[in-house]
Amino acid sequence: MVKIYLQKMLSLFDLSLKLNGFPIKKAKAELESIVNLSTEEHAKFIQDKKREIVDFHLQNNSFYQELVGNKTNIKWEDLPILNKQNLQKPLVERLSKGYTLKNVYLNKTSGSSGTPFVFAKDKYSHALTWASNIMRFGWFNIDFNHSYQARFYGIPMDFIGYQKERFKDFLSRRFRFPVFDLSDEVLEKFLGKFKTKKFDYINGYTSSIVLFAKFLEKRNIILREICPTLKACFVTSEMLFESDKILLEKQFGIPIINEYGASELDLIAFENTKGEWQINAETLFVEILDENNQILPYGKEGRIVITSLFNKANPFIRYDIGDIGILDEKSTPQKPILKKLVGRTNDIAILPSGKKSPGLTFYYVTKSIIEDDGNVKEFIIKQTKLDSFEIEYVSENELTAEQIHKIKEAIALYLEPNLSFIFTRKNVLERTNRGKLKQFKSYL
Structure with a gap:
């Protein structure tokens, strides 16, 4: 009994997902099978999943039926491009048959694009998102069940929201550094935590982590020298410039890994151990389109359009995320590489x-x-x-x-x-x- 209890305690993160209805064990198994497909098998997998997800939403989602219209035998490239404005209507009008506000994972986008909305994922789709995260962080020997995270993020300021987030942090082995006040006095307190806690990795918003690195640079401090358990730093949500990456590597003394994701989808691209920004080709299908919605070849700059291959609760099919990017010429369907993330389409200066x-x-x-x-x-x-x-x-x-x-x-x-x-x-x-x-x- 004691042994079983200890095993559960050691796998608290997986256990919390399971207790919340997210079948993480099944998701990990499926993700592993996708990763191990041959080139030919993966190509068939992508085509099958694209067809399956479109057929499912055409049969079960009135919102998507209306978007597509009365067209029959429609080709993939003729499917409508979904944008954030399309999604700014009550979620109940966008849910598929069999899904309600009580049996899905609910969240909302940050609104950093200027177009916030509420979205849903079915629980298996969300479990796959976590399986994808777990796999990619594992490339750098980070285990969500055991590794201790220093988290540079925001936090709700209302009492209930604050306590809920802190409890989630406990279950996820995270210590949160709220980023709303980044004065030197506060950063000094952050530094104190690194002296006393055995953090395995840092994760959070790029700008906040860069500001902390500048604070360390001013004091001539290498973070790993005062927190030797640190293995890696993962930055997200904001652009990471090469000069900032060099600064972070110098002041932290650990690898700096760049990720690109969207809460309504999944991790979209994640820097692998070779320094490539590897696209998620297991749960997503990524295209680069021009202004006329034509598919562009590798190496050409265009709009990033993404399909969620598993989400049955809420359609994200050929979804224009609002970013501009380039897929590397050396990309393959099984291993696409994001060569460059140029910026958001609504961040264009005229x-x-x-x-x-x-x-x-x-x-x-x-x-x-x-x-x-x-x-x-x-x-x-x-x-x-x-x-x-x-x-x-x-x-x-x-x-x-x-x-x-x-x-x-x-x-x-x-x-x-x-x-x-x-x-x-x-x-x-x-x-x-x-x-x-x-x-x-x-x-x-």
């Missing part, structure tokens, strides 16, 4: 000349200048008019006239001249209610 540029271009150019001396901790860029931008930043000292002039010169060189900028120094930058930092935003 300039007076008519030129369109990813908003992160402004961020990247500006970042390369104002972070040279480590004075600026973080910043965001807002486009308020066709030719007008506001740059809000947190720093120890105000930007000098020379630094501002260099930024304007660089932007004129890389983008176009005669743009107007207002620079505003802040004590803290505005984050979403989940703690994400939106690095560029257009108000046009």
Whole structure:
């Protein structure tokens, strides 16, 4: 009896999923079988799952039936592209037959795209999501049942929501560092926890983790030297620039792994042990489309459109996630590689000349200048008019006239001249209610 009890305690994470109705054992077994398919078997698996999920929702989901219309024998490439605006209607109108608000996994998107909505997954589909997470973290010897996580995330501030999240953290072997206040005083307390707790890995929002690394750099501290149990750091939800990755590797002394996911889907891409951003080709089907919804070949930049192959509760078929990216030329259907994540489609800056540029271009150019001396901790860029931008930043000292002039010169060189900028120094930058930092935003 004692042995059985100890085994359950050691597998608390899996047990909590099982008790909540998520068949994790079955999901792990199916995922393993998918991973072990041959090239030919995987190609057949993808085609079969695409057909199955479309047929299921055409027969059982009135929302998807209405979206497709009365077309029969429709080809895959002629299926409608689902977008976030389509999904902004009551969830009960989007659920398939047999699914209710009480027998599905419910959540809502963060709203960082500007288009939040509530979504559902059937419980087996959600179990597969966790099986996928477990497998990918396992590439770096992280085990959710045993490894201890330092979690840099937001947290609900109401009493019930706060306590619920803390309880989930306990079940998931996580210690949460709330990211709403990242002042030096708070970061000093964070550092104290790393001195006393045996963390195995760090996971959380890129901008918050980068800010912590800058804090360590200023104090000439290597995190693994004070927390030798650390094995890896996983960053998510926000863009990771190469210069930031180098900083994190230097100050943490551990591998930095980049992930790309969406709560309504799954992990979409996860950096593997070879440093490739490997697309999830087990539970998702990923396409890159042009402006006319035509499928683009590997190496071409376009809209990232994703199909959830298992979710029967809520259709996500040819779903335009709102991001722009490129699949590497060396990709295969069984192992697609995300070469580049360019940015969000709603983060495009439209300039007076008519030129369109990813908003992160402004961020990247500006970042390369104002972070040279480590004075600026973080910043965001807002486009308020066709030719007008506001740059809000947190720093120890105000930007000098020379630094501002260099930024304007660089932007004129890389983008176009005669743009107007207002620079505003802040004590803290505005984050979403989940703690994400939106690095560029257009108000046009």
